[in-house]
Amino acid sequence: MNDIELVSDREEVHLGEEFAVLLAPRELTARDRGGAGAGVACAVVLDDSGSMDLRVNAVTTTPDDFGSPSRKEVAVLGVRHLLAELPPQAQVQIITFSQAAGVRASGTAAELSAGGGWEGNPVHERSWTNIESALALAYSTLEQSAAVSRRAVLVSDGLPNTGLTDPAELAALTVAAADRAVHTDVVGIGTGADRGLLSRLAVTGFAEHVASRDSAPEAMRSVATSFAGLSRDVIVGSGGLDVEVSPWFQVLGVYQLDPLRRRVEDAVADGGGKVPSRISLKMGAVGAGEAGQPLFLLRLCAPTVPSKGLTPVPVLRISGWIGSGPGRRDLGDAALAMRVVDNPTCPILRRDLMQQVHSLELAEEIESRAATAERQDLTAIYQEGAHRAREIPDRQLAAGFDQALGGVLQGLDGNDIRYEFGATSSRSSTKNSKRGMLEKVAAVPPGQIRKPQEQIRSGGDDDDDEGGADGSYGPGVGYRPTVVDPDGPTRTKSRTWRDRGGRYDGSAMPPGHSDDEP
Structure with missing residues (x-):
């Protein structure tokens, strides 16, 4: 092989x-695995700024539905589900952050599941969002572990407004961590969680989004299940x-x-x-x-x-x-x-390969158009996307556009719709069909x-x-x-394939070819 x-x-x-x-x-x-060990280490990094107290289904800044859980409550629910899905002996740190970050709980997944809750940031430290300090703390704890699977899971509802705030500079932190075999997954909650930024942080991980829907708790549980799966059965x-x-x-x-x-x-x-x-x-x-x-x-x-x-x-x-x-x-x-x-x-013997390209390009195009469109134009844009996805054909992508259409009809904020679609369209459709794609x-x-x-x-x-x-x-x-x-x-x-004088050496050509022809 x-x-x-x-x-x-x-x-x-x-x-x-x-x-x-x-x-x-x-x-x-x-x-x-060779001589490497196994094991799982996970740092869960929770945004604890004041906006996390908003109701998760709120479409404005007013937490007007007290029958709905808060964003923070949904995030904690996701953490508890993650703990239940991880291997019992997985080493887990719970980190909360606002303008400062701190480790609030540490232990095995089984111990933290059986225990009570954890304290968040003090009230006077919940005014800002410092993603840089939170990730730096997570990476420093994970790098002390010898586990083969080391992941930081960042959950946030907003943009950084202190510490490093430039997306490129923050992404450089996650790239450097990935080079040290520490990987980053992100979950955005609500309309303020800019997917453009968060997805750049997940250079070797997943970028998910939980929209402002009544079904947000179920969506968060699903995300936690998929993230736990990333940590299990890791070989290298x-x-x-x-x-x-x-x-x-x-x-x-x-x-x-x-x-x-x-x-x-x-x-x-x-x-x-x-x-x-x-x-x-x-x-x-x-x-x-x-x-x-x-x-x-x-x-x-x-x-x-x-x-x-x-x-x-x-x-x-x-x-x-x-x-x-x-x-x-x-x-x-x-x-x-x-x-x-x-x-x-x-x-063309394998049309399915270029179909994958067409699907990715279509998702990018529609998401970009939706980002600058007026509210009244979103229905037509997502309808066009669904129609073109079925022509490719890509049923999974079409379903993502249909979900976005549902969000428009339900009055969801345009950013929330777009971020949710971006997360949905990024999920792989080849998980259990790769042998067929690669067969001889x-x-x-x-x-x-x-x-x-x-x-x-x-x-x-x-x-x-x-x-x-x-x-x-x-x-x-x-x-x-x-x-x-x-x-x-x-x-x-x-x-x-040597380069001499700004061009290929003619001796690098296969037999029967001149140095001016491929």
Whole structure:
């Protein structure tokens, strides 16, 4: 079994055409822990500023429904549910913060579940929101633990207004913590919990939102269950993939599909067509088996010059690692090569990969439009989103738009609707279907693939854009692209991909190619 799995959506690509490549480490087992231990350490970081006393279903700043629990009560309910779902021996710290932060309770999940409550911030320390100090305290306690799974769970209803307040500076704290195998999940509550900020803090974690609904307690319990699941069955506390893309191919987008769906920002160092583009992917903590396997997707564009003959040209090579500190181990390298041809009828054998891209792009587009829209325009925007999601088709995304429409009809604040939709649309739809996405299926022989597409179809239809959700080849059809062993005898000097004088050395080209052609 390869340490790193690669699947392209086609065997050869037409000039200048976009295509998708799926990346994943192999499934991990208990043997991959090596000398590392197990165990779970969790720091729950609760906002205790005055606004947390507002009723959770309030749509204004007035806590006008005293039959509804407060935001703070819902947060505490979520903590108690998290304690019940974590392994009994998990080490847990409860931290509350406003302008200052403090550890209010510490012990195993079982001990804290059996115990009473905990004190929050003193009354005179509930006027400000200092997320920086709260995270710094959480990280310092977690780094003292030898547990393989170390996570901070931040719950807040507002924006930071003291300490570090710049989103980029706060995100840098969480990135640095992730590099030390400490990961951050966030939960926003209500209209003031800016998802744009909070999601940036969850660089290797989840960013959830609990909207101002009567059903908020149930939503918080569901979030707590999913967060507890992230901490269980962790094999390694950290991991990463490093991708080098040939300068002949342009990187159009980088996405994560599992454990959550999102565009990966700031991951690409663009080579500008002269040197390889480099992509750094943080896997975070990696769990056991199929459920714990991270998935990433690259959206690439082929060059406009064809390769000569049927010789594949290098597209990318990828390396990776799992574990941290002395337990860090390298994964075996993998590489992908493809033919670039002047053939607009090249078959797309894995339409589901680009469908994932379309879903992510649609979610981003609708969320962005809703952010600047007038209230009276939200219904039409979310209706359009639901219609287009069903055309992709993506039933999970369509359901998220339908939920947003329900929020509009119920009078929910526009920000609350948008933040809730952002959290819903980021939940993975591939958790238990990854083996099918990565399964090995024999590639179509080069001679056959270059025939007109109607000759390799059963129905004779020459319109490549028609067919059902699984494309014209039926459900579950996929294949392996040409995967080149970087150290194998067929590898050429292209593995070095050296840059001389601002361009590739011609000796790095595969046989049969000039230094001006891919």
